[in-house]
Amino acid sequence: MPGKRVPEPERREQILAATYDVAAEHGLWETTILRVAAAANVSPGLVIFHFETRRQLLLALLDHVLATTTVLLVDPAVAALPSPTERLIAVLRREMSRLTSEPLRIRLTFDYWMAGVRDAAIREKLQTEFARYRASFRPLAAEVLRAEPDRFADVTPEGLAGLAVSLIKGCAVQSMIDAERFDVDDHLAAAVGLMTNVRPASTTV
Amino acid sequence: MPGKRVPEPERREQILAATYDVAAEHGLWETTILRVAAAANVSPGLVIFHFETRRQLLLALLDHVLATTTVLLVDPAVAALPSPTERLIAVLRREMSRLTSEPLRIRLTFDYWMAGVRDAAIREKLQTEFARYRASFRPLAAEVLRAEPDRFADVTPEGLAGLAVSLIKGCAVQSMIDAERFDVDDHLAAAVGLMTNVRPASTTV
């Protein structure tokens, strides 16, 4: 005895939202069609009807997650900072705090990284996302390099942007496994130390 | 009709080795007792007999992997380098190349990171391993800071070691997902640029 009919796009979104809830709570490998159906108050058959297959459901969820994740936001307050280094640091700080403020989303992203290791379709989606993320760091990195061309003679904007991305992803790992010990400020202090040039003379007198 | 009897510790190792093979090839979530039993030429029941449960088998495998992974090796050639910064960079280079030279082991480690997100027992084991890894970076970091106390006034050895670990783990993520694009030298060049101080004057004439 079928239930109320709903226009197709809304149903897809409803099921996708339920999938997100289940996956965020239980992880990708516990995200079964039966659980999703239950979470969406819908029959298992309907999930298959709209997504064909479990695999495609999870791919659709990945698309949804990537589409609704703000890649990198450089807000006006950051853009107003005088030195390029400060701007980069400010962006790094913001990205690192996101790790602790959106744990569910990050955990789910993690699951997809893991799945991407063995699944080519997922891996490709992640690669383009990684590239976007790296590209969003590029202008910031380029400004930093331009400010001190002598010091950074061998460093390319790509390289510095890649370094920043690696750092963020590494922090993501640490914050997932070792949340209590992970401290944004410790990391940033060290990063600032590395990026900041030596003062001509000690001004702390 | 039982087969040959084997002293207990050898059987455990044999099954563990088979588990490693299966997990390295198919991933943790495809590592089933049946597959492990087949790979070890042994009955499924025997696997349970020795490890009680699938979960405990995977925990034992994690212990095995961690125990047989060299934490961090600072070989004599590195120790002989004159500057602390060069030593740290050399170690970072070695760790990064390990990512591409031991892909199977790294992939498996990756699986456990992900599993640790939702499994407390796995997470605890990883936390102590992370701590060991960080600790092995500490002396190197401390030397770097001691060499330039003015510049690194606000940086603690812990902080710099943590930064190095985050960087390595981030590189691991990138090399897993984006192996073709990941380039050790790019990353290192950028890192060297950050860590190297400005030369008093251009000596390239």
Place this chain on the structure above:
DNA sequence: CGTTGTATTGAACGGAAGTTCAATACGAGA
């Protein structure tokens, strides 16, 4: 109001996994 297409249900099927267990054969000690 009748027809038609389709969204929806829920039962059913096949497969695979983890675990249990009675039966069995090997090895060591008496």
Place this chain on the structure above:
DNA sequence: TCTCGTATTGAACTTCCGTTCAATACAACG
């Protein structure tokens, strides 16, 4: 040689999952 403990087997049980499909009811259209 006999006995006993235990390592080992493999079939059986349970559970759950993905997927299929015939039946069904709703909505739109004529």
